[in-house]
Amino acid sequence: MLEIKKIPEEDLEAFAHIVSRAYPAIPLLENGAVEKFTKALRTIQLEREDTNFYGAYENGLLKGGMRLYDFIMNFRGKKIKVGGVGMVAVDLLYKKEKIAKNLIQFFLEWCRDEEKLFALLYPFRPDFYKQMGFGFGTRMEQFKLTPKAFPNRGSKKHVRYLTKDDGKAIKDCYETFTKTRHGMIEKTPFEYKRYFMRSDLVLIGVEVDGKLEGYATFTFKKAHENNTNLNDIHIDEFIYRTPQALNEMFTFFHSQHDQIRRIVFNTQDESFYQVFNDPRSDTDNMIPHVYHETSISAVGLMYRAVNPKILFNKVGDLRFGELSSTVKFEIEDTFDANAQTSFTVQFEQGQPKIVNSNQTADVTLKMTMADFSSMIMGTVTLEKLYEFGCISLSNLDALVELSNGFRTNHKPICNTGF
CATH class of the missing domain: 3.30.1050.10 (SCP2 sterol-binding domain)
Structure with a gap:
């Protein structure tokens, strides 16, 4: 009989091995990687109240597991409790034994017991979860634009780098943005800390009269094998409270055209292509009759x-x-x-x-x-x-x-x- 329960600390290493084999694209099988991953799981289990790991056991043997999340989401302007599930993994030896199905059924029961109104997940296969009653969310579009495609709105005088000292301002800015956007999820304290845990992440913000009105996070990616001066910018997050903040960040990205080849960013705003001078992607593809490819789109959150x-x-x-x-x-x-x-x-x-x-x-x-x-x-x-x-x-x-x-x-x- 399958039993689903919280994974005790002593079983997290076994779960880490299950995840490493279930998701081979994640480089967890390299030397020492599983041990580091296990340590990270233990830290999460002990220090974060918003997430826990659950395992599917049969006769004491761990056959699969998942990670459950507590979230607060903006639903049509109202804060509600929702649940998230991720890292659903089944040991290769026990595939096709309906373990994943049982894990998701437990997830829904957990959401019901915790009075969560929606269950959220990113699907490894959309058809699998649609059969379980999960509906598609908004599609994501990925743009790869030249910096000059971003409109030059004239000023970027309020743009500056953000540091750890700006943590509260970043939180206030994000929370204000979340209150105005249906579907947005509140960040946890860990997520705000994570901004400053990556040495490769650049944070810029627009501060007007002592108030942070918008910010963006991005990284640089090498764009040419033999030209170290040619790079792309990959925007991770783009938050704005006012048109002025958006305009100044547009101008900032426009001004990077001397060394940046393309700016890559994802958006769920279907109207966003309207603001660009040239929204064409880097493929030069066209579809009948005369439609220029602007982005690639994908389904994700359900x-x-x-x-x-x-x-x-x-x-x-x-x-x-x-x-x-x-x-x-x-x-x-x-x-x-x-x-x-x-x-x-x-x-x-x-x-x-x-x-x-x-x-x-x-x-x-x-x-x-x-x-x-x-x-x-x-x-x-x-x-x-x-x-x-x-x-x-x-x-x-x-x-x-x-x-x-x-x-x-x-x-x-x-x-x-x-």
């Missing part, structure tokens, strides 16, 4: 509502547009039998209230858990799900009103890796 009925109960003070209808939800969930997937919600001027399922509904909405999760997070509209044949509505006249109610002003963005 969301799953832990319990949709409880979700509406917990966010009853939020407004879903001007929606004023009684909606019966019938959500297909073949993975988690404990999720409440058939319930009725009465919306009055956007505010939800769970009502007796015997109450007559204006419309019945049938969909999968994955599609519900993506819709409620705002990564896809109900109208699109209907257009794609993914949902069923008992009253088609209600489609536009429902879609407008569940729509978010912006798709969720998240720059937290785990």
Whole structure:
């Protein structure tokens, strides 16, 4: 019988070996690497309250494990508790024994017990997790632009390097940004410390009247094997509270064109290409009819509502547009039998209230858990799900009103890796 529990300190080395074989692309099999990794796991287990390691045991033998995270996320302007899972690894000897499935089921139960409204993960295979009810988040786009493509907005006089002394200012800036962006996750104290743990990371900020209004972190990468003077900049994080801060950082990156070949950065803002003078990538690819390649895009972070009925109960003070209808939800969930997937919600001027399922509904909405999760997070509209044949509505006249109610002003963005 499989038992899932916190991994005790004496078993972390065994877990490190499982991870090293499950993810061979990570250089953990090199001499001494597993020992260093084990030490890091022990430090995390002992010193960080926001994360823990759990293992799947059978007859005392560790067969797989994972790392669980406590997060606070901005959901439509409201702070909510969500859970994250990462480092899901199964020993090569015990593949295809449904260990990963059991780990994720435990993760959802843990989220439910901890009153977390969403479960989040980065998938090693999106199809595997979509079958478990996880819906796609916002796509990530990676741009590789010349520095001159960044607009020169005239001034960068408030740009300066940031140091450890700016820790509180960085925290205040990030938290202000997070409050205005649906989907953003609050940083832990460790993440703020990590800014200054890497000698290769450059931090710049825009300080106006003693207040940090934006900052960026980046590294230099060699761009040519035989030319040490030619480098690329890889932006890790780009946070701004005001247009002025954004403008000055644009000007800063524009001014690097004498030695920098390309600036590489990732964004989930679908409109970001609009600001560049020349958003073309470095491939010179074109697709019919005459469309220049600007970026590569990828799916990553996935969301799953832990319990949709409880979700509406917990966010009853939020407004879903001007929606004023009684909606019966019938959500297909073949993975988690404990999720409440058939319930009725009465919306009055956007505010939800769970009502007796015997109450007559204006419309019945049938969909999968994955599609519900993506819709409620705002990564896809109900109208699109209907257009794609993914949902069923008992009253088609209600489609536009429902879609407008569940729509978010912006798709969720998240720059937290785990």
